[in-house]
Amino acid sequence: MDVLKLYGGRMGTSLRCHWALAEAGVQYESVSLNMKEGEHKKEDFLKINPNGQVPAFMDGNFALFESLAINDYIAEKFQPELTGANPQEKALVMQWSVWSGVNLHRFLTQLISYRWTGAKDEKVMAEAKSGLDRFMPVLDKALEGKSFLVGEKLTLADINVAAVLTYNGSNDYDMSPYTNVEVWMNAMFARPAFKAAKEEPKA
Ligand SMILES: N[C@@H](CCC(=O)N[C@@H](CS)C(=O)NCC(=O)O)C(=O)O
Numbered sequence: 001m002d003v004l005k006l007y008g009g010r011m012g013t014s015l016r017c018h019w020a021l022a023e024a025g026v027q028y029e030s031v032s033l034n035m036k037e038g039e040h041k042k043e044d045f046l047k048i049n050p051n052g053q054v055p056a057f058m059d060g061n062f063a064l065f066e067s068l069a070i071n072d073y074i075a076e077k078f079q080p081e082l083t084g085a086n087p088q089e090k091a092l093v094m095q096w097s098v099w100s101g102v103n104l105h106r107f108l109t110q111l112i113s114y115r116w117t118g119a120k121d122e123k124v125m126a127e128a129k130s131g132l133d134r135f136m137p138v139l140d141k142a143l144e145g146k147s148f149l150v151g152e153k154l155t156l157a158d159i160n161v162a163a164v165l166t167y168n169g170s171n172d173y174d175m176s177p178y179t180n181v182e183v184w185m186n187a188m189f190a191r192p193a194f195k196a197a198k199e200e201p202k203a
Contacts, residue, residue, distance in 0.1 A: 002059050002060030002061075002062075003028075003029060003058075003060065004021075004026065004027070004028035004029065004057070004059050005028065005029045005030075005031055005057065005058040006018065006021065006028055006029070006030055006031065006055060006056075006057050006070075007031045007032075007033060007040075007045070007048065007049070007054050007055060007056040007057070007058075008031075008033070008054030008055035008056065009032045009054070010030075010032075010197060010198050010199070010200065011166075012054075013054070013055060013067040013105070013163075014055035014067065015166060015197060015198070016067050016071060016159055016160055016163035016164075017055045017057065017067050017070045017071055018030065018197035018198075019159050019163055019194055019197040020070075020071040020074045020075060020082065020156065020159055021074055021197070022193035022194070022196040022197045023079065023082065023191075023193040024074055024075065024078040024079035024082065025078075025079075026074065026078050030200065030201075032200075033045065033054060035054075040052050040054055047063075048063045048065075049063070049065040051065060053065065055067050055070060057073070059073075059077075067101075067160075068097050068098070068101055068160060071097075071156050071159065071160060072097075072156065075156055081153065081155075082154065082155050082156050082159070083155065083156060084150055084151065084155055084157075085151055085153075089150050089151050089155070092149075092150040092157065093150050093155045093156050093157045095157075096142075096150065096157035096160065096161055097156055097157060097160040097161075099135075099161070100160045100161040100163075100164045101160075101164075103131070103135045104132075104135060104139075104161065104164045104165070105164050105167075106131065107128045107129075107131035107132045108128070108132070108164055108165070108167040108168060108173070109167065110124050110125075110127060110128035110131070111125065111128035111129070111132070111167070111168070111172050111173055112168075112170075112172055128173075129173065132173050136175070136178050137178070139161065139178070139181055140177075140178040140179070140180045140181050141180075143180035143181060143183075144180050146180075146184075147187065148184075149161060149184075154191075158184075159188075162184075162185055162188040162189070162194075165181075165185055166189075
């Protein structure tokens with residue numbers, strides 16, 4: 001089998017790919033780039049992801065960027081049930097995955113942007129909070145009486161959405177009104193594969 005390589009640390013958008021690989025039980029090489037040193041902007045890496053961003057993935061000579069596409073490839077190749085059991089489930093998995101990228105990622109990133117800008121911009125924070133106030137109830141309602149977002153088993157919908165919620169690790173946004181989300185999130189973060197995805201294996 002070709003060597004699989006995932007570029008990107010065990011956080012941010014890369015975390016969801018580490019998690020999908022762990023759920024699929026796949027062996028891979030984890031390559032973390034020194035972003036402070038700009039390794040993600042160097043020529044060698046730009047051949048893999050011309051956007052100069054992580055995550056990026058290699059399967060032999062095949063290179064892929066965009067975390068949602070990487071997870072879809074991992075699931076299709078190694079654990080197809082993660083993509084859903086039938087055309088409707090597959091479409092719902094896609095729906096939630098795109099939703100997490102477009103709605104949650106945008107506002108949660110804005111909310112924690114002070115960590116790299118160094119200061120909280122009240123306008124940015126207010127916009128992020130109002131975006132989350134709009135979209136989080138949608139997720140909470142979808143999880144009512146359910147252990148998984150789509151169907152009766154874990155899918156990429158759970159992985160892709162829950163991984164974005166890790167950005168709120170310091171509770172910048174109060175999730176407590178969303179009780180269904182909290183129960184589901186705690187169950188997701190207790191999964192052995194999530195824990196494995198967070199930790200660099202000991203050499
Ligand atoms: N839509 C991309 C977003 C990737 C992304 O924003 N990566 C960040 C780290 S979480 C990055 O590489 N930032 C550095 C940069 O954009 O220069 C995905 O889901 O893979």
